[in-house]
Amino acid sequence: MMLKVDNVCVSYGKAKALKGVSIEVRQGEAVAVIGSNGSGKTTLLNAIVNVVNKSGRVSFLDKDITNTKTYKIMRMGMAYLPDRRTVFADLSVYDNLIIAAFSKIKSGVQGYFKNESKEIFEMFPNLKDKLYLKAGLLSGGEQQMLSLAQLLLRKPRFIMLDEPSAGLSPKLVKQLFDIIVFMKESGFTVLVVEQNVNKTVKVADRVYVLKNGVITDTGNSEDFQDELRIKRAYFGG
Ligand SMILES: Nc1ncnc2c1ncn2[C@@H]1O[C@H](COP(=O)(O)OP(=O)(O)OP(=O)(O)O)[C@@H](O)[C@H]1O
Numbered sequence: 359m360m361l362k363v364d365n366v367c368v369s370y371g372k373a374k375a376l377k378g379v380s381i382e383v384r385q386g387e388a389v390a391v392i393g394s395n396g397s398g399k400t401t402l403l404n405a406i407v408n409v410v411n412k413s414g415r416v417s418f419l420d421k422d423i424t425n426t427k428t429y430k431i432m433r434m435g436m437a438y439l440p441d442r443r444t445v446f447a448d449l450s451v452y453d454n455l456i457i458a459a460f461s462k463i464k465s466g467v468q469g470y471f472k473n474e475s476k477e478i479f480e481m482f483p484n485l486k487d488k489l490y491l492k493a494g495l496l497s498g499g500e501q502q503m504l505s506l507a508q509l510l511l512r513k514p515r516f517i518m519l520d521e522p523s524a525g526l527s528p529k530l531v532k533q534l535f536d537i538i539v540f541m542k543e544s545g546f547t548v549l550v551v552e553q554n555v556n557k558t559v560k561v562a563d564r565v566y567v568l569k570n571g572v573i574t575d576t577g578n579s580e581d582f583q584d585e586l587r588i589k590r591a592y593f594g595g
């Protein structure tokens with residue numbers, strides 16, 4: 359099992375953000391957690407990487423990581439795209455990519471970049487044209503794509519994405535979901551939390567619906583093409 363979240367609860371003061379959430383992600387799967395604003399999606403990812411206090415258990419690659427330090431979890435091969443951009447605004451796109459990949463570079467930086475950048479530029483053609491521009495001058499959507507490129511260069515085993523389509527133009531949203539499909543086809547395991555229900559359900563293998571800190575429905579994504587089922591899970595009744 360890639361990831362197992364077992365009966366996780368998180369409270370902020372008196373407010374309960376997660377009330378006993380259990381989910382599983384198997385190797386090679388793309389799993390989606392869909393839920394509206396405030397349902398607890400970001401809290402769930404933060405609980406997995408141990409940046410908020412929680413009860414319950416989390417295991418990654420069959421090892422208990424409930425109390426493991428965040429950087430150690432990352433070292434085990436987990437990557438996390440948070441709901442804000444992670445680029446260094448004053449550095450060029452090129453430098454941002456090199457920094458992200460640094461631990462993977464064994465000898466020369468230029469040789470490494472020549473080899474590894476082909477695939478990245480196929481996925482993110484915008485970045486190729488703007489390689490020597492300061493990352494802070496990219497559009498919000500382009501910065502989001504750069505964050506994703508950074509994450510892929512680290513060659514993680516498991517990728518968690520927090521609302522990657524938020525704030526993107528329709529064209530970039532389409533590109534983003536194509537990239538998620540590409541990740542899956544390349545053998546990455548993906549957990550994505552999203553509000554964009556229709557698009558997310560199309561690229562995921564399995565879906566969980568999170569509402570007010572509780573998983574209210576789960577199943578294969580085919581079963582979630584049915585809008586009524588999503589509405590019921592979202593709004594109850
Ligand atoms: N640091 C915090 N302190 C207090 N309450 C918080 C904190 N972070 C989140 N919450 C509350 O916990 C609940 C879940 O928040 P969370 O950010 O996990 O939701 P979300 O599903 O990611 O929402 P969104 O789609 O808007 O990003 C919300 O009611 C939110 O107000």
Ligand SMILES: [Mg+2]
Nearest residue numbers: 399400401441
């Ligand atoms: Mg969130």
